[in-house]
Amino acid sequence: MEKRYALGIDxxxxxxxxxxxxxSEQRSPQVLSVPQLLSFxxxxxxxxxxxxxxxxxxxxxxxxxxRLPWENGNRPDGIVGEFARAHGALLPERLVTSAKSWLCNAxxxxxxxxxxxxxxxxxxxxxxxxxxxxYLDHLRQAFEQMLAARGEQPDxxxxxxxxxxxxxxxxxxxxxxxxxAEAAGWDGVTLLEEQQAAxxxxxxxxxxxxxxxxxPGDIVLICDVGGGTADFSLVAVTEQEGQLQLERIxxxxxxxxxxxxxxxxxxxxxxAELDNQGKKIDNWQFLSLVHSCRIGKEKLFAExxxxxxxxxxxxxxxxxxxxxxxxxxxxxxxxxxxxxxFFPHSGIDEHPLRKRQIGLREFGLDYAADPALSKHLAQFLxxxxxxxxxxxxxxxxxxxxxxxxxxxxxxxxxxxxxxGGVFKADPLRRRMLDILAYWNGGDAVRELAGSHFDLAxxxxxxxFARIRITGQGIRIKAGTARSYYIGLESSMPxxxxxxxxIKAVCVVPQGMEEGSEAALTGQEFGLVTGExxxxxxxxxxxxxxxxxxxxxxxxxDIEETAQLEVTLPPAEVKAGEFIxxxxxxxxxxxxxxxxxxxHQPSGKQWKVEFNVRTQ
Amino acid sequence: xxxxxxxxxLSLVCALSFFPAKLQLTPEITSQLQLAAVILLALAAxxxxxxxxxxxxxxxxxxxVPAAKTEPAVAQPSTExxxxxxxxxxLARLQEKARLVDFSMxxxxxxSNEEIGAGARVVHQGCREVLKExxxxxxVHLGDEGESLSLAADFDARAYRLVGKVPEQPPxxxxxxxxxxxxxxxxLPRLTDTAREVIAPAExxxx
Numbered sequence: 121m122e123k124r125y126a127l128g129i130d131x132x133x134x135x136x137x138x139x140x141x142x143x144s145e146q147r148s149p150q151v152l153s154v155p156q157l158l159s160f161x162x163x164x165x166x167x168x169x170x171x172x173x174x175x176x177x178x179x180x181x182x183x184x185x186x187r188l189p190w191e192n193g194n195r196p197d198g199i200v201g202e203f204a205r206a207h208g209a210l211l212p213e214r215l216v217t218s219a220k221s222w223l224c225n226a227x228x229x230x231x232x233x234x235x236x237x238x239x240x241x242x243x244x245x246x247x248x249x250x251x252x253x254x255y256l257d258h259l260r261q262a263f264e265q266m267l268a269a270r271g272e273q274p275d276x277x278x279x280x281x282x283x284x285x286x287x288x289x290x291x292x293x294x295x296x297x298x299x300x301a302e303a304a305g306w307d308g309v310t311l312l313e314e315q316q317a318a319x320x321x322x323x324x325x326x327x328x329x330x331x332x333x334x335x336p337g338d339i340v341l342i343c344d345v346g347g348g349t350a351d352f353s354l355v356a357v358t359e360q361e362g363q364l365q366l367e368r369i370x371x372x373x374x375x376x377x378x379x380x381x382x383x384x385x386x387x388x389x390x391x392a393e394l395d396n397q398g399k400k401i402d403n404w405q406f407l408s409l410v411h412s413c414r415i416g417k418e419k420l421f422a423e424x425x426x427x428x429x430x431x432x433x434x435x436x437x438x439x440x441x442x443x444x445x446x447x448x449x450x451x452x453x454x455x456x457x458x459x460x461x462f463f464p465h466s467g468i469d470e471h472p473l474r475k476r477q478i479g480l481r482e483f484g485l486d487y488a489a490d491p492a493l494s495k496h497l498a499q500f501l502x503x504x505x506x507x508x509x510x511x512x513x514x515x516x517x518x519x520x521x522x523x524x525x526x527x528x529x530x531x532x533x534x535x536x537x538x539x540g541g542v543f544k545a546d547p548l549r550r551r552m553l554d555i556l557a558y559w560n561g562g563d564a565v566r567e568l569a570g571s572h573f574d575l576a577x578x579x580x581x582x583x584f585a586r587i588r589i590t591g592q593g594i595r596i597k598a599g600t601a602r603s604y605y606i607g608l609e610s611s612m613p614x615x616x617x618x619x620x621x622i623k624a625v626c627v628v629p630q631g632m633e634e635g636s637e638a639a640l641t642g643q644e645f646g647l648v649t650g651e652x653x654x655x656x657x658x659x660x661x662x663x664x665x666x667x668x669x670x671x672x673x674x675x676x677d678i679e680e681t682a683q684l685e686v687t688l689p690p691a692e693v694k695a696g697e698f699i700x701x702x703x704x705x706x707x708x709x710x711x712x713x714x715x716x717x718x719h720q721p722s723g724k725q726w727k728v729e730f731n732v733r734t735q
Numbered sequence: 736x737x738x739x740x741x742x743x744x745l746s747l748v749c750a751l752s753f754f755p756a757k758l759q760l761t762p763e764i765t766s767q768l769q770l771a772a773v774i775l776l777a778l779a780a781x782x783x784x785x786x787x788x789x790x791x792x793x794x795x796x797x798x799x800v801p802a803a804k805t806e807p808a809v810a811q812p813s814t815e816x817x818x819x820x821x822x823x824x825x826l827a828r829l830q831e832k833a834r835l836v837d838f839s840m841x842x843x844x845x846x847s848n849e850e851i852g853a854g855a856r857v858v859h860q861g862c863r864e865v866l867k868e869x870x871x872x873x874x875v876h877l878g879d880e881g882e883s884l885s886l887a888a889d890f891d892a893r894a895y896r897l898v899g900k901v902p903e904q905p906p907x908x909x910x911x912x913x914x915x916x917x918x919x920x921x922x923l924p925r926l927t928d929t930a931r932e933v934i935a936p937a938e939x940x941x942x
Binding site for chain 2: 185186187434
């Protein structure tokens with residue numbers, strides 16, 4: 121069927137949004153106003169849907185009179201959106217947040233009901249997967265309702281849907297996101313990296329003018345700092361037969377560090393000051409302090425002449441005057457905590473402190489241990505060099521843009537595209553540009569300006585959906601962001617007290633494109649029918665040079681992603697029979713990875729399932 | 736009761752509009768029947784309103800309500816009660832974000848200007864957020880206050896108010912005392928019921 125609507129969905133850690141356009145029309149994608157509860161009694165529309173799910177008390181549920189248009193009078197057992205976040209902050213045991221970060225947590229099974237984290241809600245707890253499905257379902261209902269209100273038939277077959285995921289998401293997180301979308305009623309969703317979506321949005325905004333703003337040889341850094349996460353990507357600009365080409369050459373790791381951490385850091389600083397003055401604030405006042413810090417931060421960044429932002433924290437009782445505590449956010453604190461804490465002038469060879477080891481600290485989300493974003497960026501640029509260095513084709517793309525300082529080799533971006541609400545503040549963008557220029561030997565790094573920092577990802581994804589429908593417009597060459605490996609135990613004579621090392625064999629090379637297939641030849645696996653067989657599964661973002669079959673000897677380059685499991689049903693062949701199979705990997709047109717075990721003589725094949733996360 | 740009136744009124748309207756030929760009525764009877772229909776419907780509306788204004792006597796302890804019977808009957812609430820509930824909802828928002836009701840209901844006399852100032856910041860920040868959320872507020876007069884302004888005969892009397900020694904004929908020239916405010920949008924939350932008693936619930940912390 122002819123696709124009529126181009127949709128982009130940004131499923132964010134703290135906020136989600138949907139942008140859409142009619143593919144045949146020239147208009148830029150517009151953001152869908154999403155109906156959501158504003159209180160237990162009222163509904164309204166907002167451009168974003170807070171990715172928060174509140175699980176109400178039974179009494180709250182019974183007295184909730186507000187109904188979303190598609191709820192048909194049914195009582196909601198969970199509330200999604202802005203009100204859920206605001207109200208749930210007071211009852212944290214009933215509030216699900218950051219489901220997306222849990223989806224890519226390597227130590228849990230995303231389909232286990234474990235959210236709200238550490239809550240004692242028992243059976244009402246839900247899985248990160250189910251929470252993501254809720255948000256996506258809410259967006260689908262809102263979209264269909266909007267179409268119906270316009271008098272158009274909501275028909276998923278007419279929609280080209282692009283769902284964005286962070287470039288740093290590994291295959292297991294991508295597959296779960298994709299499955300959550302299908303479970304939420306979105307059919308045939310294609311995945312796109314958020315950082316690429318931001319780039320598509322910028323191209324869409326510039327129109328044809330974008331070709332004047334970049335030139336062959338440019339390396340563009342996409343610097344994306346959202347509410348809860350930071351993500352970096354590099355795109356190389358080249359020329360082929362007089363046409364500009366874009367290729368994404370490197371992606372970073374998933375860093376749980378963002379704008380919310382900055383507001384929290386300010387609030388904790390002010391709280392410590394108040395404590396010193398003998399003024400105690402309770403949990404509710406702290407929440408209002410965080411909120412005021414966010415407003416104060418925006419105000420101080422927007423008005424350079426302002427020296428301080430006064431803050432009043434009312435008590436919880438009904439008297440506003442008796443016990444209101446006052447303090448102020450000064451520019452000195454703002455500069456010290458935000459600029460120097462999160463964006464310090466650090467050298468390219470200064471990398472973040474190593475992640476703390478699990479076991480030494482409380483288990484939970486894997487928050488970044490070091491708040492210095494500039495150090496995370498420095499590490500990314502060094503790892504990007506490592507990645508590019510391993511592959512001759514990529515080396516030719518980056519040309520001269522390699523730096524070398526005190527034996528740290530790194531890629532030197534020549535332009536930067538900022539994304540994420542944090543960068544609405546001029547001083548933070550300027551600081552980042554300063555740092556990049558300093559690493560670039562003093563030469564300024566160009567800012568690709570004009571983007572919308574908040575909604576660029578959803579809009580860019582919709583633009584990309586339109587490109588897919590019409591076939592018009594430039595595409596960023598990308599393929600898989602990482603390379604993938606399966607672990608095989610080395611055959612060694614048994615030595616007491618010595619675990620044989622794992623041999624990691626590449627099954628998916630980096631950059632493998634949608635709709636292609638690779639076979640691991642020369643390695644046969646013997647499977648016994650009816651018995652599950654498990655494999656360990658690894659990935660790497662810095663080994664672009666590996667081809668299918670390459671064996672990795674440096675275990676530091678790869679990280680464990682999942683376990684694979686395959687069971688040959690005994691019905692198909694004789695039970696207990698030993699069958700030689702070979703491994704085939706497929707990147708589907710929708711951008712997801714599938715692994716198959718194939719028995720060559722019979723042509724039969726069995727799908728390998730991504731199993732629960734490793735513990 | 737009002738339900739019966741509504742049904743009777745509506746069935747009369749239906750009969751009159753769909754089967755005028757079959758009923759073979761004289762114009763006089765038709766008009767009387769129409770009047771009857773209107774009166775029945777008006778009665779229904781009135782009863783509804785009276786019921787609402789009286790309110791139900793509140794028992795000291797809320798009786799447990801069986802869950803199965805709490806689904807509200809599908810009846811369109813009157814415009815007036817919806818409007819009232821909207822206002823209470825708006826007030827609730829101002830209380831929640833800006834503590835406006837706390838601010839107004841407290842006795843302000845014993846506090847120092849400093850204490851009141853600290854409280855006023857809370858009210859200011861919150862009111863601003865609510866206004867931004869629900870309206871798009873701009874000045875009517877984009878220039879400065881205190882400057883001279885001349886209005887032609889066709890000026891919008893809703894957007895400009897003339898005070899002082901105003902002549903019969905234009906031009907109306909004077910000094911802008913207040914720039915005025917207008918809003919280009921109003922986004923009120925949608926309500927699904929007309930409960931309008933509670934502005935802010937009492938809060939109980941369980942630890």
